[in-house]
Amino acid sequence: MSYLQSIILGLVQGLTEFLPVSSSGHLAILKNLFGGDFFESGVTFDIMLHLGTLLAVLAVYYKDIWMLIKEFISLICDIFKRDFKIKTPYRRLLLMLMAGSIPAAIFGILIDEFVDKIAGQYLWMVGLFLFVTAALLYISDRVSPGDKTMRDLKLGDALFIGAFQAIAILPGISRSGSTITGGLLSGLKRSFAVKFSFLLSIPAILGAAILKLPKADGIPVGPAVLGVIIAAISGFVAIKVLLRLVKKKKFTYFAYYCAGLGLITVILGIFR
Numbered sequence: 001m002s003y004l005q006s007i008i009l010g011l012v013q014g015l016t017e018f019l020p021v022s023s024s025g026h027l028a029i030l031k032n033l034f035g036g037d038f039f040e041s042g043v044t045f046d047i048m049l050h051l052g053t054l055l056a057v058l059a060v061y062y063k064d065i066w067m068l069i070k071e072f073i074s075l076i077c078d079i080f081k082r083d084f085k086i087k088t089p090y091r092r093l094l095l096m097l098m099a100g101s102i103p104a105a106i107f108g109i110l111i112d113e114f115v116d117k118i119a120g121q122y123l124w125m126v127g128l129f130l131f132v133t134a135a136l137l138y139i140s141d142r143v144s145p146g147d148k149t150m151r152d153l154k155l156g157d158a159l160f161i162g163a164f165q166a167i168a169i170l171p172g173i174s175r176s177g178s179t180i181t182g183g184l185l186s187g188l189k190r191s192f193a194v195k196f197s198f199l200l201s202i203p204a205i206l207g208a209a210i211l212k213l214p215k216a217d218g219i220p221v222g223p224a225v226l227g228v229i230i231a232a233i234s235g236f237v238a239i240k241v242l243l244r245l246v247k248k249k250k251f252t253y254f255a256y257y258c259a260g261l262g263l264i265t266v267i268l269g270i271f272r
Contacts, residue, residue, distance in 0.1 A: 020177025129172025
């Protein structure tokens with residue numbers, strides 16, 4: 001693991017994890033074009049990069065996350081008291097985030113091996129999934145704005161958005177793009193759709209890290225720390241950029257980008 005490798009992988013992870021262009025799709029393309037040795041980061045480094053992007057979410061939404069932590073502790077106490085009422089908007093948000101995480105957890109376990117095959121052997125499929133991302137982003141800019149916030153979330157909304165997160169496990173489908181689109185289709189306010197999407201990424205990132213921990217390998221400390229810092233900083237910038245773009249309905253530009261990249265990827269996959 002070199003410092004150059006850690007910088008490049010940190011940038012790719014941080015930017016493409018939150019910008020709606022699919023981090024897994026970009027990594028699959030890079031590995032096929034330039035060789036897997038350089039872009040193969042190892043299990044431990046991969047986990048640390050994801051934790052770097054988690055730091056970016058924590059930095060942007062620390063107030064909401066702190067409220068969710070306090071609400072979680074309060075919820076546990078109320079359960080022991082057999083009090084199951086949804087007392088606050090943040091308790092409702094907490095429960096909806098839990099529910100929204102279920103589809104991806106189930107789907108991820110079922111297709112884990114299939115996902116690895118797609119990324120490594122079927123590059124043309126990554127291209128097709130990039131077209132799916134392009135379609136979702138194109139739709140998102142044309143959805144009539146809703147007004148739902150955390151006070152209005154229902155179980156059906158959470159599961160619906162969670163289903164969009166589940167399909168984003170496939171390389172080439174953007175997690176942020178799909179969940180934001182799912183939120184907008186559910187009638188969420190545009191700014192809250194982004195917030196719910198990124199908060200929903202927290203259990204997904206932690207879950208993926210826990211699943212990969214048994215396969216963890218050793219890596220040099222220096223490149224690992226640098227990669228985490230780069231992923232966190234670039235991820236923070238990506239979230240801030242996305243917050244502005246979603247308000248201005250600029251996802252169509254990303255749709256064109258994903259469609260163009262998808263076409264190139266399909267051609268490369270077929271001829272390679």
